[in-house]
Amino acid sequence: MIWQFDLFILVLLVITALVALKVRDLLSAAMIFSIYSLLMCLLWAEMGAVDVAFTEAAVGAGLSTVFLIATILRTTRRTTD
Amino acid sequence: MNIQYLPVVAVSISLLAVPLIILLNKKPNLREAVSLLAGVVKLGCVIALVPHVLNGEQIEIVLWEFEAGLPIAFRVDGLGLLFAFVAASLWIVTTAYSIGYMRTTKSKNLTRFYSYFAISLAATLGVAFSANLLTLYLFYEALSLATFPLVTHNGDGEARSGGRRYLYFLLTTSIGLVLPAMLYIYGQVGDLNFQPGGVLVDSGMSQTTLLVLLLAFVFGFAKAALMPFHGWLPGAMVAPTPVSALLHAVAVVKVGVFSILRIITGIFGTDFMAQVNWHEIVTWVAAGTVVISSLIALSQDNLKRRLAYSTIGQLAYIILGASLLTDRAVTGSSLHILMHAFGKITLFFCAGAIYVASGKKYISQMVGLGRIMPWTMAAFLIGSMSVIGLPPTGGFVSKWLLLMGALDARMNAVVVVYLVSSLLNAAYFLPIVFRGFYVPGDDPTKPVKMKEAPLWCLIPLWITALISIALFFLSDTAIRLIEVFLGVGV
């Protein structure tokens, strides 16, 4: 475990989380959230939790994003906050 | 049959009658016959118990054990038996009376009326035979709930608001004061049985705690209508007269004072009360209630409301007597349960009979009524005499004992209260009789037409009136019962 690398990813995580909640376009938010998830599985893989990382990549980054995008397409992209 | 089951039968017989009453919905005569029959059996059971109790037998039965040492149980003693006798005998009379009253006034929902009446009576006898505070509390609450439909029987706005007030008063006080007090005692002492010496003697509770407990019970049993928790009683007078008569002259209110008597004799114990010395507070609250309610009664024009305030005063008599803690005073107050019941129910019956026959509710309208309804008014006079305490009526005996008790306790102020209030009683009853007989009606030239109440009303009220007189001569047995209970000779 290289802690500099860890710290870097963790800071990125916070930034992506904030940005995902900040952008007005929901589709962008969903995409940024999937980046967040991918960063998260990178972190976990690095921490030695390979199985968790795999699951997160498939389920968290993959499936969640699909759900989100499907919902956004069926409802609306725009939001005021 | 085993003697132990008699109290159970006495309590449950009217409950057993309820399904029959409901089944006979379409046959009024049979339905009322069932009510009467159940009443006779009930009274029979109670009377059959009298010799056993006089012999000092222990009649006790555990119905259901809630926790170890905390059962639902019956125990028959003199005081309970006396009260049970009052309730059971008057149920019969009242049932007969309600036949006349309810049919003449064309009331609806009579099946419901008789059913709840029967349930109320079961609850009343349950209170009378309770062996411990928990049992008493349960039947007390059952009585509150079972009488609610009776109070609101007419179903109009007035009845509903009266019924609401009735229930709010009774439930608030019993759940809010009695239940916590009971649980506190149970938590501290672990015993709720009524015992001759009380259960609190060795509890080591502080003076303040005892005072709080005492007040919680005295005010918590709001059926006793001690001021300032009397407001429900005049409100509940919206009920049909048979209900007012039995429930608010006998069953409900007497359950209140009976419960307080039980607390003083069975939970605190008279000796312990005297040691603790808080009973004088109860004495003064009761004395205040006696005087104030009599004064309010004077100003009431509605006959039933006047009777209601008179009841409040008479109930306070009983509590006042019990709080004096001398043997004669306690005997007198126990006896007053019996005497006042017969006197007051006569008065209520008369009020109902007057309403049935003439439609009159207000005293100011009742001029010249004695000529139209001489029998009713004569009975009214007897009832008044008993409540005032004049010989030859039963009321005299109990009031005499109460006075003697007050003298024993060296409470001269209480003696004065008794005397003054008796005068006030006379002041609010006798003018009614006087106006009825001696003040001529609206048109003195018009020939007076006799229009008595129906026989079904008249006979019961004369029965109770005559019993009021008979009790003057036959008070020995009742006194013996109370003495057995108290373990004293007067």
Place this chain on the structure above:
Amino acid sequence: MSDVLTFIISRFNYWIYIVLMMIGLYAMIAKRNYVKKFIGMSIFQTAIILFYVSTGVKSGATIPILEHGHDIGHAAAAINPDHYANPLPHVLMLTAIVVGVATLGVALAVVQKVHDQYETIEEPEILFKLGQE
């Protein structure tokens, strides 16, 4: 001062997980758009998973797969728990991830249903329309 700094640095992933959790919690409560709320919910849940995974980390340990695992007799002697990350939290987190996604799925399905009813997925507007009913 340097003590505090080392304290903070040595546990920085715990601090960041708390930060992430707070972001998620804030989004769930303060965001008005329901999709945003549920993105916040996912962030909240992954933060907790991060916390669990962090508890399994050991300095210098490797992924919890036995080296030479097939060579049973040899491996049994050679297993030193310090060399491997604790696998138990990992296994648990697999379930937690699945649960989280299932919740998200249900939530988003309900969002669609709400959108069908009220033509919006903004909380204040839904409340406004509910008030009009």
Place this chain on the structure above:
Amino acid sequence: MSENLPFLVIAAPLFGALVASLVGWARPRYCYAIAMVSLAAGLTAAIALLVKVSGTVSGYEYRLGGWPPPIGIQHWVDPLSALILVVITAVAFLAVMSARANLQLELPGKERFVYPLMLLMVTGLSGMTLTGDAFNLYVLLEITSLSSYALVAIGRGRAAASCLNYIIMGTIGASFYLLGVGYLYLKTGSLNMIDLRQIMIAGDMHGSQTVITGFILITVGFWIKMGLYPLHGWLPNAYSFAPHAASNLMAPLMTKVSVYVSLRMMLSVFTPDFLAVHALWAQTALLVATIAIIAGSLIAYSQTDVKKLLCYLVVAEVGYMAGGMWLMNRAGITGTIYHIAADAFMTCCLFLGASGLIASTGSRHIRSFRGATRRMPWTFAAFLVGGLSMIGVPPTCGFFSKWFLIQGAIEGGAWHFVAALIFSSLINALIFFRIIELAYFKDVEHEDDVSHPPQVQRNEAPWGIRIPLFITSVVIVLLGVFSPRVINWIERFVDSVGVT
């Protein structure tokens, strides 16, 4: 066979859910029968389990799949969990029994979704009761919650909108719990409840900040899940707008099981000694519970929507139990556990009654009770049994739980809690007597109207609702009459965990 009873209790509804969802595609009509059969099997197994543990004091452990505890998931069956299990399966059986009539009126054609979800929920609830593993508990909690989210959302009208808040609050609650368990794991390295207890005692970890943080997180998580007053926001809307079939199942069970699990955590994982050290917590929790009771009762009193009213009553009842368990004395804990059972049936009775009323009048306003004593005497009488039990009228079970709770509160000197309990009994009395008054008398006004002569039309609730309603009201009375035995049973557990 009898060794595997705990497995049966969980497996029966789970299997039923599977079969029902499969069969439901082709023949939705059969779902009801499948659900009833599997719940009956679950109930039978639960009762058999109760009989089985009746001889033991501490119960016995059951290993799922035969794996020993630190690796496999251990299920622990003791007198308490067996009792709660019977309550859960019985209430579920009754609630699902009423589902068909409700669904026909409300959501025709959705049977194939509703029944499997209900069964899944029952699986989760039974599992939560049985499990001896803290993480497994989380998973089951989420299974239960997920199926309840779906059940709420399936409803019409405002159901979906209120479901969204329910999901958010529910997830926060569950996540808090998971986080709390994480802290415990961090300190002890175990997730098995019995292990946790022993490690914490052996390692003298009760003073550790980590353990304390974990405990607080777990407690707050369950407070959200059970809907304790300031955290109750999701409950009234979710339960009152859910389909009746679903709310009949959820309202009696969800909060009660959360209370049970919370109590389990407090007594079996953290010990009474641990809690006794921090007196401030108990005071705070009692204060919160007191406020919950008073606020819940008052808000309930102001409601005109029958189901909303009942939901706020549930909020008040949760305050009873949340406070009762923090009394930490024998009477208080006994009262709480008894109240879990009693309240499950009481709430079930009231919700069944309300759904019956709504089914036959089509309105959920409290005014629809008008003249109910004539129109639907039986339905109303059964509903009333639940109401009287809520007030605490003997011999219904509500009286006895209140008896013990008040007794415990007096012993513990928590006078504000006593006052709150009594206050809520009185408010309940007001609420139900207002309903009785409506039911008895409010049709008199119509009789005065000459142009419309009184036409008393019988419209009792459908049989499908009435039968479970009757059974529930009978159970309420029976539970009261046999309360000494139940109490005895509970006290055995309370003594075994060392509460005095």
